[in-house]
């Protein structure tokens with residue numbers, strides 16, 4: 476079995492690659508990633524020399540290159556994670572999200588269609604998507620697999636569009652596919668522009684914690700290694716043309732999450748209780764900010780037996796410990812270009 480995993484040098488992709496490389500010794504795992512600011516081969520140092528693993532630097536937007544890659548490797552399956560993934564960046568540059576998330580996905584779908592040439596036995600295109608395609612919830616209710624799509628940000632609109640193309644290739648060309656829509660992930664290797672690692676980094680450096688709006692926005696948080704386990708399960712056991720929602724049944728208002736993070740950080744850094752909370756600063760809200768995401772993950776539990784393995788408190792503690800143990804990683808990824816992104820975004 477030769478499996479193409481795209482975006483494997485990024486946050487979630489690196490955990491999926493490690494799980495597959497360590498678990499499936501007889502598979503050939505190809506990691507295709509063009510190493511944007513969010514991709515980092517440091518995330519995979521421990522497994523890069525494994526005989527069942529190959530890294531290829533390449534762009535999903537380059538259709539010719541993708542076709543050649545498929546001719547060379549004859550992939551049995553694709554797990555597609557490569558994407559532009561940050562909502563704030565999508566507000567500044569929507570077209571970059573259309574290119575990678577929509578056109579990049581279509582390039583891969585075309586390559587599968589051409590390479591598999593109607594012989595779909597044991598073939599599968601697995602598209603990794605987000606709960607943000609469903610738009611926003613009010614104070615109650617949960618997203619299920621049948622919730623209508625209603626994306627509000629350029630990021631979620633691009634992911635919704637790519638989901639539709641995957642389904643359309645299934646309907647039109649019988650391409651075997653499966654889609655999962657997951658809630659907010661947190662854990663090791665996440666680029667520190669997203670809420671949790673950004674705030675960990677800022678607490679380490681005693682910098683303000685920029686909470687958007689009133690902080691009463693709600694997200695459903697899942698530990699990244701639990702997501703990787705779900706991806707393994709869906710890739711091997713999921714039913715073609717089905718969607719599965721993945722989430723932690725773990726809703727937190729941003730401000731409550733930030734307070735818990737501050738408390739855990741004070742303990743880990745031997746700081747006076749309450750000192751990190753003093754860094755909380757309310758800043759201008761994100762335009763089009765979705766009020767609440769929450770996943771009903773009962774389908775994947777009932778059909779495939781998946782459940783999160785850690786509580787949020789445990790996962791958050793592991794995450795904080797990892798960032799504190801990997802300060803060189805953190806300094807490397809936040810130096811250079813990221814500094815100007817940060818200043819531009821938070822000073823405007």
Ligand code: NAD
Pocket residue numbers: 481482483484485486487488507508509510511512513514515533534535536555556557558559560561575579603604605606634656657658659660661665666
């Ligand atoms: P990430 O930004 O950390 O990583 C994305 C990876 O894709 C990087 O390694 C990057 O170099 C690579 N990439 C970007 N553009 C590329 C291109 N044109 N060609 C090849 N590689 C390219 O993202 P992530 O948080 O790991 O998310 C992975 C996937 O999971 C995305 O599709 C995202 O929409 C989805 N997702 C993320 C979350 C979350 O909370 N992070 C939740 C649900 C779904």
Ligand code: TYD
Pocket residue numbers: 562563659668669670671673685686687688692693694729761
């Ligand atoms: P984020 O990690 O960007 O994920 P997403 O937008 O995909 O949910 O943001 C999580 C929540 O935290 C979201 O409600 C926006 C909020 N947030 C802040 O309050 N301040 C910040 O600096 C960032 C990056 C996010």
